[in-house]
Amino acid sequence: MKKKVLLIVLSLSMIGMIDHAAMSWETAVILTPAPGPAPRINGTRLFGVRPGSPFLFRIPATGERPMSFAVENLPAGLTVDPLTGIITGAILERGSYSVMLRASNSKGTAARELRIVCGDTLAVTPHMGWNSWYVWENHVTDEIMRAAADAMISSGMADHGYTYVNIDDCWPVKPGSTDPTLRGEPRDKSGKVNSNPRFPDMKALTDHIHAYGLKAGIYTSPGPTTCADHTGAWKHEAADVERFVEWGFDFLKYDWCSYSQIAKDKSREECQKPYRVISEILRRQPRDIVLNLCQYGMGDVWEWGKEVGGNSWRTAGDLGGSFEKIGLALFRDGFDLYAEKELHRFGGPGGWNDPDYLLLGYLSNWKGQTVPTPLTPNEQYSHVSLWCLLAAPLIFSGDITRLDDFTLNLLTNDEVIEVDQDPLGLPGRRLAKEGDLEVWARPMEDGSLAVGLFNRGEGLKVIEAKWEDLGVRGPQKVRDLWRQRDVGVAEGKFEACVARHGVVFVRLWPSD
Structure with a gap:
């Protein structure tokens, strides 16, 4: 039976794949079955x-x-x-x-x-949604955000659980700018932040989003300015939160940025201070606002992010800070950081490790162009699979109005999403590593185990997930999550042939 399981997975893994030993190309194979007509x-x-x-x-x-x-x-x-x-x-x-x-x-x-x-706990499962930054960066507008909400419905993403439509940087006034669409009074007479002319009516925007049953997110910094030099919340934290409540926002990304000018040093106390302040203000509001701490992992934020009121916290720098090096960052800030720091010990209901957004589809290349992600198809499958095993927020940041079938297949596989959204809320971890071959697993509420077999090396490799490493016994039913197919029953181990930088993502249940 073990041999039969290996042969099935091998034949499926090789469909449409090209050997990357010579760093050539590979075909983008759609694995997710289309939803059926029944509900x-x-x-x-x-x-x-x-x-x-x-x-x-x-x-x-x-x-x-x-x-x-x-x-x-x-x-x-x-x-x-x-x-x-x-x-x-x-x-x-x-x-x-x-x-x-x-x-x-x-x-x-x-x-x-x-x-x-x-009760008092928000974000009991990881957030799912879309963020504007990696495709629109400093060009974001009201029209773009409305179109994103429309697309979340028309593309079907909302039918798979995606909820948040989040504005990133560049919505406030930019002091000193010569661009008339960014100028204006940074604050009103009461001290509350104003949006720039690109966002003429924030309440109307959130009403548009809420009418779909979706939620709206906004961004600011605890410093005097945001990372793109727009108005920040420094010394106006309470007034700005009141403004966000008036406008009807449901999510706040709080980005460190210029707060480095305010912090006395890099001590843990100074790292925590602005987030303690903002979370206490949020707790007093008549509206639920999920808080995302964006400070790039400083001070080992995973150890205290939830304590200071964070519902998620960035664990490293920007995954797409260098367009050409997104693949490198995926392995460094996803696989390596999470394994070496044992971050699975810190995430859970109400507070999640956040390795940054899903960088799929069309992205900004930071050169004034919107181009396809530099990740190979296999790397994209690995990207989504690892995020689900880690119990990471699933926030897509490509062009949501320009979704191709392959990208939709990555974003809307319900059996894969079920791993990310599992109510038990225990993040997965690496259980075995042999050179470039890794086995990660996550325990599920129903007693099953989600398992990812990752090949970080070159060429096709056979990877073994041994029962002694996984902590399971006896025969196990194996289901391929991407293809949504039962593979068979394995005993002692499960083997799969995995392509370069690719993954085989399965779920195991005791067979008896």
Whole structure:
């Protein structure tokens, strides 16, 4: 049986692949099966909200439209729109509520449990969404953000659980700029931050996003200016958060940037200070705002990010800071950093390690052009697979209005996403390494194990995932997650032939 499993995976792994020993090209093979016509409910199984805060959740479901929605056992204060599947309202009583989501069309009905936890913890599973930075950088506008929200719906990404539509840098006024679209009064008379003319009505923008059942994110810095020299929050933190609440934002990326001019030194206390300040202000608001700490891993932020109120924290520098070196950064700041620092010990519900965004599709090359990602197809599969094993936020930062079938296949595989969104919330870790060959695994809530076999070397290599390394016993059912196919039953180990810089991503269950 072990030999049969190897042969099946070998034949699948080689489809359309070219040997990269000579650093040649490879075919972008679509592995994710297209969704069927019958309803299927996807995305998270766990949702956190604070008592009294506005509740917004869009039931993510694939299948033919028209589709109708219903929810059984909704807690008091919530209602669902049967045509859109958008749940709104507010829960006043703390507690854990199990509701049954239903989606129906002419092909049938799907049902799935969702557990709503009303308490103090947000981001009980990793965030999923889109961010503007790596494609639009300093060219972002209101029109671009509206188009991104439209595309999240029209592309089907929202039907797989993607929720946040996040503006990065360059929305505030830029002091001293000669560009009329960036000029203006940085603040109003009360001291609250203003947006620049590229964003004429922030409340109307978030209303547009919220109308889809999606959530809106914004960006600022604790320093005097942002990384692109726009107005920062220094000495106006409370006023700016009040402004974000007025505008209706649900997510805040808080980027260190010019705060290096304010911090006395690089001590852990100084690293923590601005984030303690902002998280305390956020806690006092009548609206839930998820907080992302962006300070590039300084002071071993994974050890204290959750303590200071972070819901996620960047663990390294910008993955796409150098366009040409994204692949190098993927292996260095993803694989190596997480294994060497044992970051799996620190992520979990309410606070997640963040290795940066999914750099797929069309990106800025920092030379005024938008071009395809430099990652090879195999590297892209490895990128998404590792992020899911790490329980990392899945924030896509390519051009969401220009999605090709291959990129959509990477972003919308529901069995792969289920690993990232698993309610148990235990991040995976590296369990075996032999040269350039690595085995990573993540325990799942149902007792199964998600396993990634990664080849960081050249050519096709056979990788073994041994039961003694994985901590499992007896025969195991093996399912290929990218292809959504059962592979067979393996005993003692699972073997796969993996292409250069590629992955075979499987899930194991005891077979008896």
